[in-house]
Amino acid sequence: MKYTRIGRYSKYIRPISILIDLLIIITLTHLLFHEASFNTGRYAGFLLLSWSIVAFIVDFYQVYRFTTQIEIFSKITKQLTVFALLAVAYFPFSGEDGFNKWLIIKFFVLCTLSVALAKFVLFYLLREYRLITGSNYRSTIIIGYSDEALQLKKLFETKVDYGYHFLGFFSDKKENEEIIGKYEDVQDYVLKKNVDEVYCSLSDLSNTKIKNLVDFMYENNRNLKFIPDTKDIFSKNLKMDYYELFPVLSLSKSALNEPEIQFTKRFFDVLFALLVIVFVLSWLVPIIGLLIKLESKGPIFFIQGRPGINQEEFLCYKFRSMVLNQSTEHETIKDDPRITKLGQFMRKTSIDEMPQFFNVLLGDMSIVGPRPQLWVHNNAYRDKIKKYFVRHSVKPGITGLAQISGYRGEINNERDMENRVKYDVFYIENWSFYLDLKIIFQTIIDIFKGDEKAF
Known part of the structure; x- marks a missing residue:
C-alpha cells in the first residue's frame, strides 16, 4: 500500500463535522417549530450558541484517529444531555410562550439520532478511506528499543485503521535490522522524511537529549510523544500538581473513591433500583415465586453469603433456580443436574x-x-492473581464490564479469573457515568439475546 502523508484537506475535517451538526440543528428547528407561537429565529440562535458552548466545554469535537467508539458514544451522551437541559431552560428564562413538550421530545430524538449517525458515519468513512486509499496517514518513528516501544510498533501495524505508518527505530543502545539510525540521526531524518510524530522511550535517553529533542520538535512544529518505562505504572490515572511552579506527578485514586462520585452513583443506584422494584419486581416476584413453588419444593429465594466491599460479607439474593441441595458453595457447571427447567430459563x-x-x-x-x-x-484466587483485591475496593454489581465482555459463567482455570479481574480493574480505574450506562444498555441487550455462558 502506498502511504500518503497527512492530506492538505485534514484540517477541514473538524470544521465540516461542526458545520454538519449546526445544519442539523437549524434544519430540525425550522421543520418542527416553524408554526410555533414563540420566536423561532431567536430560539434557533439560542440553540446554536448553546450547542457551541457545550461542545467547547465537553470537548465534543476532540475526536482523533485513536478515539474509541465508547469514547465517541460518551461524548455524544454528554453533549446532548447538557444541550437538552439548556434548550428546555430557554422557555422559563426567556418568558416565551408556546412550550410544547412533545415537539421538544421529538426534536431531541431526531437531533440525537441525526448527530450520532453523522458522527459515526464520518468516523467510519475516514477510517475506511485510510484503509482503502492509504491516504491521510501519519508517518512515525520511535526513539528507543524497549519492550514498550516494540508493543507500540505492534499496535501501529495491527491497528491499521488508526492511520499510522511506522518508519523505524532509532537507538544508541542496540543494533538490529529494525533500527535505522542512532539518536544523532533523528533530526536530519525527521526533516528529510517529513516525519509527523516521534515517540520517545524515556528509558533510552538522558535528560539532556530529551531536552534537545523537545526544543527541535517544538521549533519544527512536529508532535513529540513519550513512551513510559512501564505501562503498569503509567496506565493508571496520573495527575499533574504544582507546588508553586514545581510540577509533581501523583497517582490519583479511582473516581469511585471520591465522595461526590460515590454520592452520585448511590443516588442513581437507589433511583434505578426503586424503578425496577416498583414497576417490574412488584408483579414479577409473585409470578416467578408461584412457578418456582409449582416445580419444586423449597423457598422462592436463594440467599447466600458473598464477599462485598472490603471483603465484608453480605447476603446476596437470587431467585432459586435449583432443587434443594447441600452444595451451595459449588459453582454451577454446564448441564448442571441441580438446575430446574424454570431455572435454566431464568439463568439464560x-x-x-x-x-x-x-x-x-x-x-x-x-x-x-x-x-x-x-x-x-x-x-482460592486472591493470593494468586495480581490486583485481585482491587475489585473489593468498590461495591459489587448486578452487572459489570467483565460480564458484558463475555467473562461470566463457569471458572475452569486461573486464566478465567484473571480475565474477569482484568476487566473489573479496568472498570474501577476508568469509571465514568457513561461507562455505567453503556454496561447497563449492553446487559439489557444480552438479556433479550441470551448468553451461552449463562447457565
Whole structure:
C-alpha cells in the first residue's frame, strides 16, 4: 500500500463535522417549530450558541484517529444531555410562550439520532478511506528499543485503521535490522522524511537529549510523544500538581473513591433500583415465586453469603433456580443436574439475578460493578492473581464490564479469573457515568439475546 502523508484537506475535517451538526440543528428547528407561537429565529440562535458552548466545554469535537467508539458514544451522551437541559431552560428564562413538550421530545430524538449517525458515519468513512486509499496517514518513528516501544510498533501495524505508518527505530543502545539510525540521526531524518510524530522511550535517553529533542520538535512544529518505562505504572490515572511552579506527578485514586462520585452513583443506584422494584419486581416476584413453588419444593429465594466491599460479607439474593441441595458453595457447571427447567430459563435470561435490586436498595451492591464471587473462589484466587483485591475496593454489581465482555459463567482455570479481574480493574480505574450506562444498555441487550455462558 502506498502511504500518503497527512492530506492538505485534514484540517477541514473538524470544521465540516461542526458545520454538519449546526445544519442539523437549524434544519430540525425550522421543520418542527416553524408554526410555533414563540420566536423561532431567536430560539434557533439560542440553540446554536448553546450547542457551541457545550461542545467547547465537553470537548465534543476532540475526536482523533485513536478515539474509541465508547469514547465517541460518551461524548455524544454528554453533549446532548447538557444541550437538552439548556434548550428546555430557554422557555422559563426567556418568558416565551408556546412550550410544547412533545415537539421538544421529538426534536431531541431526531437531533440525537441525526448527530450520532453523522458522527459515526464520518468516523467510519475516514477510517475506511485510510484503509482503502492509504491516504491521510501519519508517518512515525520511535526513539528507543524497549519492550514498550516494540508493543507500540505492534499496535501501529495491527491497528491499521488508526492511520499510522511506522518508519523505524532509532537507538544508541542496540543494533538490529529494525533500527535505522542512532539518536544523532533523528533530526536530519525527521526533516528529510517529513516525519509527523516521534515517540520517545524515556528509558533510552538522558535528560539532556530529551531536552534537545523537545526544543527541535517544538521549533519544527512536529508532535513529540513519550513512551513510559512501564505501562503498569503509567496506565493508571496520573495527575499533574504544582507546588508553586514545581510540577509533581501523583497517582490519583479511582473516581469511585471520591465522595461526590460515590454520592452520585448511590443516588442513581437507589433511583434505578426503586424503578425496577416498583414497576417490574412488584408483579414479577409473585409470578416467578408461584412457578418456582409449582416445580419444586423449597423457598422462592436463594440467599447466600458473598464477599462485598472490603471483603465484608453480605447476603446476596437470587431467585432459586435449583432443587434443594447441600452444595451451595459449588459453582454451577454446564448441564448442571441441580438446575430446574424454570431455572435454566431464568439463568439464560439473568432473571434469577433480579432480586439483587433489593441488595442495591439495602446498600450492599451497586447496579454496575465487579460481580460478587463465591467465597471459595475468593479464597482460592486472591493470593494468586495480581490486583485481585482491587475489585473489593468498590461495591459489587448486578452487572459489570467483565460480564458484558463475555467473562461470566463457569471458572475452569486461573486464566478465567484473571480475565474477569482484568476487566473489573479496568472498570474501577476508568469509571465514568457513561461507562455505567453503556454496561447497563449492553446487559439489557444480552438479556433479550441470551448468553451461552449463562447457565
